Amino acid sequence: MTLCGRRRDTEAEAFLTWLAGVIRQERVDLLLVTGDVFDNATPSARSQTLYYQFLTQASAAGCRHIIITAGNHDSPAFLEAPQEILEALNIHIVGAVSEGKPGATFLLTTADGEPDLIVAAVPYLRDKDIRRSAPGASSQERSALMRDGVRSLYRDAWDAACAVQPAAGPAVPVIITGHLFAAGGKTIDGDGVRDQIAGFIERVGADIFAEDAAYVALGHLHVPQTVAGIETIRYPGSPMPVGFGEAEQQKQVILVTTTPGMPAVVRPVPVPQFHRLATIQGDLSTIRRTIYDLKMTGRPIWAEVIYTGAAIQGDLMGEVSAMVKGTLIEILKVKDARLVSAALSAYQSCEELAELTETEVFERCMETAEVPSDQQERLMDAFQEILRDMDTDEPRGGKKA
Numbered sequence: 001m002t003l004c005g006r007r008r009d010t011e012a013e014a015f016l017t018w019l020a021g022v023i024r025q026e027r028v029d030l031l032l033v034t035g036d037v038f039d040n041a042t043p044s045a046r047s048q049t050l051y052y053q054f055l056t057q058a059s060a061a062g063c064r065h066i067i068i069t070a071g072n073h074d075s076p077a078f079l080e081a082p083q084e085i086l087e088a089l090n091i092h093i094v095g096a097v098s099e100g101k102p103g104a105t106f107l108l109t110t111a112d113g114e115p116d117l118i119v120a121a122v123p124y125l126r127d128k129d130i131r132r133s134a135p136g137a138s139s140q141e142r143s144a145l146m147r148d149g150v151r152s153l154y155r156d157a158w159d160a161a162c163a164v165q166p167a168a169g170p171a172v173p174v175i176i177t178g179h180l181f182a183a184g185g186k187t188i189d190g191d192g193v194r195d196q197i198a199g200f201i202e203r204v205g206a207d208i209f210a211e212d213a214a215y216v217a218l219g220h221l222h223v224p225q226t227v228a229g230i231e232t233i234r235y236p237g238s239p240m241p242v243g244f245g246e247a248e249q250q251k252q253v254i255l256v257t258t259t260p261g262m263p264a265v266v267r268p269v270p271v272p273q274f275h276r277l278a279t280i281q282g283d284l285s286t287i288r289r290t291i292y293d294l295k296m297t298g299r300p301i302w303a304e305v306i307y308t309g310a311a312i313q314g315d316l317m318g319e320v321s322a323m324v325k326g327t328l329i330e331i332l333k334v335k336d337a338r339l340v341s342a343a344l345s346a347y348q349s350c351e352e353l354a355e356l357t358e359t360e361v362f363e364r365c366m367e368t369a370e371v372p373s374d375q376q377e378r379l380m381d382a383f384q385e386i387l388r389d390m391d392t393d394e395p396r397g398g399k400k401a
Contacts, residue, residue: 001039003243003302004332009046014274015239016054019253022269024061026255030108030117031063034219035071035124035179037079059089065108066091069123071179071219076123094121097129102157107164107172115172117258120161124179124220125150150180151208158210173214173258180220182206182227206233214264215256224252224268232264239271244304244333247277276301283309288323295327304333310370312379338369358387
């Protein structure tokens, strides 16, 4: 994983080490990973090393079963390639659904060999997995058909789980997995989550999951949340902040305890912050004060700066860089909010650019940016001098080139 070009391997390794410790401390029997395992289909060698090291650590920590389903960023073929080797450690990979097979069904047992839990493992659904054609159908009708396809697939997954229920004794609890966008789900700007499932369709309702499921473990959305207010249908969210929009978000993993004939007990476990992210926003004086406060924490910090001051800053990046010099704060992104706003509003102007002189264009830019009047005169003088230099053959301070 990267953030603004910075590798986050150290942060990922710290999280995985912590998670292996939770597995050991809580005596976790089953680990469910509902995608995305990686952030792209061709993970780096370092990412793969961390992945396999963690699987070994989790098994050594006492986790008897690990089930991993692919997300939309994963390559099903890549994940499933070492399947035969991983199954020797009771690690099962479900990369994609196949014809007549809605994922995979696992009947898990206790250490004594008694039936304990059933998992209906459904990975990310691609367009081809559930497409239903209807010649001449509108976009709304096609979307409805796709949602019906998802519903049908999850009904088949539930039926497959029921088919492996033990003939004698109490019914074994069933957990369903999914990697999709459930209606009402919360996202964060810039998190890269698209409002879709199965490639190109919109959200599905919580009613696609069987009411008798003990728990529904979902992946895809980064914000930890329940679905439709149901405690046993959850997104744990991403284990680390994916972007600055998630900087202040408390990340978590979910511990679920199942007992035959009893409701599942759900307990979120907060994930420590292994590398702090921060958004610094305001005018220059506010940015300076915030940087000072962050510096006093003595912690390494990656930050984005959003400048919202009225005065135009000719070298905003230079100003900010000087503020963090000698600190543990590293600025990964600097944005001038007024310039962004001005650029967007330019598209809404009815005035043709060709009808304006250079001076008129510059005046309108200053007005849009709400440049203080005491700066406007100085900036206009400097602009006029630049125009004069452009009109002459000989540049200032030198001979003709």
